[in-house]
Amino acid sequence: MKAKVYVNLKPGVLDPQGKAIQHSVELLGFTCIADIRQGKYFEIKLDSSAGEDEARESVARMAREVLSNPIIEDYRVEIEE
Amino acid sequence: MKFGVIVFPGSNCDHDAYHVISKHVGQPVDFIWHRDTDLSAYDAVIIPGGFSYGDYLRAGALARFSPVMNSVKKFAESGRFVLGICNGFQILCEAGLLPGALIRNRELHFICEHLFVRVEASDTPFTDELQRGAVLHLPIAHAEGNYVCDDLTVNELKRADRIVFRYCDKDGNITEAANPNGSLDNIAGICNRERNVLGMMPHPERACEDLLGSSDGRNVFRSLAARLAAVA
Numbered sequence: 001m002k003a004k005v006y007v008n009l010k011p012g013v014l015d016p017q018g019k020a021i022q023h024s025v026e027l028l029g030f031t032c033i034a035d036i037r038q039g040k041y042f043e044i045k046l047d048s049s050a051g052e053d054e055a056r057e058s059v060a061r062m063a064r065e066v067l068s069n070p071i072i073e074d075y076r077v078e079i080e081e
Numbered sequence: 082m083k084f085g086v087i088v089f090p091g092s093n094c095d096h097d098a099y100h101v102i103s104k105h106v107g108q109p110v111d112f113i114w115h116r117d118t119d120l121s122a123y124d125a126v127i128i129p130g131g132f133s134y135g136d137y138l139r140a141g142a143l144a145r146f147s148p149v150m151n152s153v154k155k156f157a158e159s160g161r162f163v164l165g166i167c168n169g170f171q172i173l174c175e176a177g178l179l180p181g182a183l184i185r186n187r188e189l190h191f192i193c194e195h196l197f198v199r200v201e202a203s204d205t206p207f208t209d210e211l212q213r214g215a216v217l218h219l220p221i222a223h224a225e226g227n228y229v230c231d232d233l234t235v236n237e238l239k240r241a242d243r244i245v246f247r248y249c250d251k252d253g254n255i256t257e258a259a260n261p262n263g264s265l266d267n268i269a270g271i272c273n274r275e276r277n278v279l280g281m282m283p284h285p286e287r288a289c290e291d292l293l294g295s296s297d298g299r300n301v302f303r304s305l306a307a308r309l310a311a312v313a
Binding site: 009013014015016017020066067069071072 | 181182
């Protein structure tokens with residue numbers, strides 16, 4: 001089983017890296033960009049003993065307590081077979 | 082009184098802090114490896130600057146899980162003094178000992194320069210020997226020093242006089258131009274509600290010798306020593 005965790009800055013938290021990336025992409029000639037926000041992506045392999053609900057709960061806790069800082073970031077968990 | 086300086090893999094201001102305590106404050110001090118958990122011998126611990134765990138994930142995020150940090154939490158809860166400088170401030174925020182977070186500098190650069198901070202609160206164990214409104218010339222050296230928190234938190238920090246240092250110009254004016262990293266309200270250092278835990282981005286331990294450009298940082302450590310002497 002594989003878990004995917006996406007961590008992004010909360011709306012409203014300044015993302016200077018995203019802004020710098022946006023600027024660089026715009027230099028390529030793209031004029032259609034409203035905003036770029038940079039985040040983090042984690043892949044976590046889980047052994048097969050855990051059921052999906054248990055896995056989701058465990059990974060959500062990892063995301064909440066380690067992978068993200070809840071003061072500035074939100075997270076989203078996806079579980080794949 | 083005895084001081085401890087915590088050493089994580091990647092700490093690099095630990096020796097500066099040790100030097101200041103032993104030479105300028107003249108008190109006994111030990112290095113404490115991050116795997117140690119016994120802080121019973123100490124009255125104050127310093128969490129020094131550096132790049133604990135290479136700043137992986139987020140600055141300070143992994144150091145928070147070092148064994149010593151559970152002991153630091155209990156140490157702080159017992160009312161003893163904890164000073165986090167730079168990466169130490171980031172660790173204290175990640176560990177929940179101080180509110181808010183330190184994110185990437187507004188202009189993205191790593192900033193390494195001397196600048197000015199104003200003492201906003203002198204009723205802490207770390208600023209006793211300083212006057213409110215005094216301007217200190219201190220260095221900063223960080224890429225993630227941009228302090229953020231929600232409105233509720235900043236209002237509480239203001240109400241309880243917990244903003245201890247703010248970035249200012251050389252005359253002590255709090256201006257946007259004097260804000261090096263985009264920190265909310267020019268915040269450079271805050272303390273907890275009980276006032277025994279202080280986190281600050283500037284480096285007082287690197288400003289204790291005139292030869293190094295400033296000795297304005299000494300009074301932070303002398304305040305701490307004086308407070309410890311008074312309670313002893």
